[in-house]
Amino acid sequence: MTTKSNYGWLQGRTVRKGGYSSNSHTRSNTPQIQSTSSTIFGGGIKDPSGRTSEYFSMDDQCPVCKSDRYLNPKLRLLVSSCYHKMCESCIDRLFTLGPAPCPICNKVLRKLGFSPQTFEDLGVEKEVAVRRRIAKEFNKRLEDFNDLPSYNDYLEEVEDIAFNLINNIDIPATEARITAYKTANAALTSLNLQREEAEALALKEQEDLERREREARAAQLAQQEQQEREERQREERELIDKLETSQKDAHKIVAKSRIAAAKRSSARAASSSVNSGLLGMSFGADYAKLLKTRTNKVNNSVPDEPHVPFQDDWYAYDDLYTVRAEGYDDIISEAVRKDREGIMRAGGYKVEEAWNRALLTAVAGLDVVAISGLGEQKPVEDVDVVMDSI
């Protein structure tokens, strides 16, 4: 409320008598005011969380047709894009036939450009709208800058632009600055937008997780209490039964059952503490502890061996052939080799692999002895094949 005078220029002084006075408690002694639900911010439509989603007061008056809530109980004032209020019937009357000038400031307006009022002060309304718009475009983060001073400069610039827009200083120049920034930083802006969304999602998920955890704890606790109650009832019944049936001394029986009960309850406390520890762990709270147990477990078993790239006794046949460096002129791979547009190259196809495969399959197994039949024959030694063409 104290900021109101600062934004006087916004209200449009020409209509002050009708429009603006509606907010300034000139008729605060009228009984209607008392009947609205909120006392600080005037009335308003509230969403389920109790936030004012649309502002209205009992002494609203349309600055255009001067109709007020007394004459029209359904009066609803909407705010134009030049921040002037009008009632719905005026808007219908003036703008149904297309864009028309604002009756207060002559700016050309459209029917769709009207929106409900959220804040009592239209200055706040405008500032919020401007800042929302700016925040959407200028969403760079500290990580996007090399050092803190440049980030601060950037924030300063953003604040400057916002201030200009709010106070109608150099609007065309400022808009030009914004568009220039927009084109220069489109990619980064969209990236940061995605980041923000992802963060919001992650935050929500974490909150969900925490809530579930709390619920699980509560359920466990309730269950424990229930168990305890049942147990105590059972004990009492047993005690009474015993006192009824046995011939022993009543005092002794009572003392015995008390000791047993104390033992049980202490056991229960111990087990519940263990349980709650486990519960916390399962939700990833006690990660460090897990890591510790894991490292401990590792230390007392087989030692780790250094890396051995290949663990099978594989013979590469590399010494049996060489692939010609200049390649081969075979018909089958002709299309692939020509590859005018570089599509095969871009897809990662290597014709060398085909040649390699052909040569390898040709020489592999040359020195393998047949399993049966020619048992005495010696393996072929050192077959060096150099293929000229396939």
Added chain:
Amino acid sequence: MDAVERENLDRQKRWVKEQKVGEGAYAVVYRGREFSTGRRVAIKKIKVGQFKDGLDMSAIREVKYLRELKHQNVIELLDVFSNKTNLNLVLEFLDSDLEMIIKDRSLVFLPADIKSWMAMSFRGLEFCHRNFILHRDLKPNNLLIASDGQLKIADFGLARDFADPGFKMTCQVITRWYRPPELLFGSRYYSSAVDIWSVGCIFAELMLRTPYLAGESDMDQLKTIFRALGTPTEQEWPGHTKLPDYVPVGQFPKTPLRDLFTAASADTLNLLTKCLLYEPRKRISASEALQHPYFFAIPHPSHPSKLPKCTTQMVPRPLGEVDGNVDMASTGPGVKAAAPNKGRLKRKMTSPMDDARTRSIARKLDFTKHMKSP
């Protein structure tokens, strides 16, 4: 009874089928035993009857390639026999997969564990590539873990041999989150580099404990990749704008990997960068990766027997629930028992963003909650 039938019957007698473990679009998996030794196996019964044009493609691929591959880090196909009209594959029994381990929040990974898993993955993959076979569906879900901790590559339903110069290959392979950009751009000629990209994604996922590049659609996948690694330039990846399905998806700046992988060593990030290079021809090969300094640096890779093991119970799960994969019909995930929950796509994105939220200066006001836009 002719000789073939007799041979088949002999083979059939060697294996005992026990209970059903899972069922998919084209196969039912049973737990089983070898009759003579009592060794546990998994028997994958492929439904033949309902396919008009013969045997399902992925079954053929699986038999064709697994028959030839025998390696410590590749699932072993022990036997194949037929029973009436069904085809039965006898495979090694492996009780968990890497996805279950990643998702199990009670497990803690040491850098050495990740190194060990990566070394085993690269070893298995190197063996496939050495034999000129592309896997084309690498994801944590298809990396199975044996009881002794050895990691084995499974599910060769999308595999094929490569380096054939005359043939186009389909680009609709690999689960979306692990699919390289050249396939997303519709390249029909590619190479072993596609598998390396997938391994890179798995590497990142092991560190983050959440899928690294989780796109919601093929377009979104490209956007997700570029957002994480920056939009490629013509120098970085020559010719990519000419690929069949190329579409510009917007400019994103490069952000250093260090920002996301804050605790990783320089070697780790170097290998990860080389696995996630845009230009497929420059991407590291499996055998080069195995020689990378990352694997030789301290700490040594964990001994397989010491790797964290899944604690959750095995629950039969429906096979063939392929997350994000286009090729729905063709992949029943190999032989593995049971990840506990079905909501595979709904893996949660948790908290890599958390630390980014602590900003030093908060000068932006959030008015979105207070008013509708004017």
